[in-house]
Amino acid sequence: MTNQDDNNQEIEKVEDVEVETTKKTSDSDDKKQNDEYEKVCFICRRPESVAGKMIELPNHICVCNDCMQKSFDAMSNGPIDYSQLMNIPGVQVFNMSDMEQSIPKQQKIKKKKEGEEYKPLVDIRNLPAPHKIKAKLDEYVVGQEYAKKVMSVAVYNHYKRVATDSMDDIEIEKSNMLMIGPTGSGKTYLVKTLARILDVPLAITDATSLTEAGYIGDDIESVVSKLLAAADNDVEKAEQGIIFIDEIDKIAKKKNSSQRDVSGESVQQGMLKLLEGSDVEVPVGATSKNAMVPLTTVNTRNILFICGGAFPDLEGIIKERLTKQAAIGFGADLRDKYNNDKEILKKVATEDLRVFGMIPEFLGRLPIVFTLQGMSEDMLVEILKEPKNAILKQYQKLLALDEVKLEFDDGALHAIAKKAMKKDTGARALRAIIEEFMLDIMYEIPKDDNIGEVVITKEYIEGTGGPVIMLRGQEVPRLQ
Structure with a gap:
C-alpha cells in the first residue's frame, strides 16, 4: 500500500x-x-x-x-x-x-524595432519587369491592353522608387494613377490582380462614403486606416502599399447647388496631402478619429494611389469640346461626327475633367491618366472562357466534382454575350445570366448518377430548345 x-x-x-x-x-x-x-x-x-x-x-x-x-x-x-x-x-x-x-x-x-534598417517590401532585384507584370495580368484580364501596359510601367517605376528610397540627389516623383472606364470594364479587378502579383498590402475603398472632417461619414484619413488594417497594423509595411479609391467621380464639385457640399470639392482638397505624401494621424481599426481607438502616424510618401471612376456624362463633355474646336469654317466637322465613336473616352483631356468637377490641384497629383474601353461582344466571349478563373471554368469544376463534364458551344457563348450587351453593365452581367441558365442544370444533375456530359446550346440560351445531355457510355446525345 x-x-x-x-x-x-x-x-x-x-x-x-x-x-x-x-x-x-x-x-x-x-x-x-x-x-x-x-x-x-x-x-x-x-x-x-x-x-x-x-x-x-x-x-x-x-x-x-x-x-x-x-x-x-x-x-x-x-x-x-x-x-x-x-x-x-x-x-x-x-x-x-x-x-x-x-x-x-x-x-x-506593431512596434518598430530599435536599430532595424529600412527594408523595402519589394526587393529591387526580385521586382518583375513591366512585360512580366503585364503577362501575369493577361492571364486574368481580357483586353484593355493599353491600361495593362500603363499600369505595369507605373507600378514598376513606383516600386523602384520605394526600393531605392531616394538614395541620391535625384528624387523620383510618385506615379499616382487615374483610370477612367465604364462600369464592368475591369477597373477594380485590374488593381486586385496587380496587388496579388506583387504581394503588397492593398486597400480598396469607396469615395462615396468620404465627407469633410466633422460630418457624419468616413474621415479622409480612413482610406489609410484601411491600408493599415490590411498590413496587420504594421506601419512600415502599410507605408509601401497600394490604395485604390473607387467611385472617385462621385466627389466631383456639384454644379448649381445652394447646399453645403461636404462630400465633393472639400473631400478633393482634403485628399491633396494624402496624394502628395505627408505624415497623417490615422485611427487604428476605425474610420473616425473620435472613436476610442489608438492613433498612429503613417507617412503616405511611398503609398501608391490609384483612383478609378466611371465618369458618366464625360463623353458628352469631350464631344462638346471637340465639336467646338472644329465647328467653324470650310474645314469644319459635322456636329454628329463623334456620336458613334466608341473610343471617344480615349480623347479625354484634363480640361474635360475640370469641366466634370475635378479641381486642378487634385488632377495635378494624378499624373498618369488612362482610359479603359467598354466591352464588345467578342471581349465578353473571351472573358467567359479565357482567364484563369473564368466563369465557365468555375462551373466546369463544380460539375467535375459530380463527375459530369460541362461544355458550352460557341453559339451559346455568343448568345450569352449578346444578352450581356443589352444589360449595359459590362462583364458584371455575365455572371447573372449564367447563374439564371445554370440553376436548373445544377439542381437536376445530382439527382441522376447516369448523366455523364451536359452541352449548353445556343437554343437553350435563346429559349427555343434545351441542353444536350449524354448518359455515361452513350455516344449519341439525347435531347432533354
Missing part, C-alpha cells in the same frame, strides 16, 4: 510540474506576443512611441505619464476631497474591473 501511495504522490508531483511548465510557457508566449505590439494609453489613446513609457495598472490598463499627472492634478486641486469619500462605508469611488468593461476592442500597433 505504501509503494502505491508513493507512486500516486510522484505522479501528482509530475502532473503539477507539467501544469506549471505549461502555464509558464503560455505566459512567456503571451508576453513575447505582447512585446511585438505597442502599449496604448487608455485615456489619450496615444501609442508608446508617441507618449513615452506607460504606467501599467491592473486588468491590462496602461496610462501615460502626462495623463496620470493630469489625473493627480485634477484630484488634488479640485473642489472634492476624495480621501474623505474613501472613508464612507458602502461607497466605492473607483473600481478597476468596471473600467476594463469600458475599454473597446483593443487595437494593437
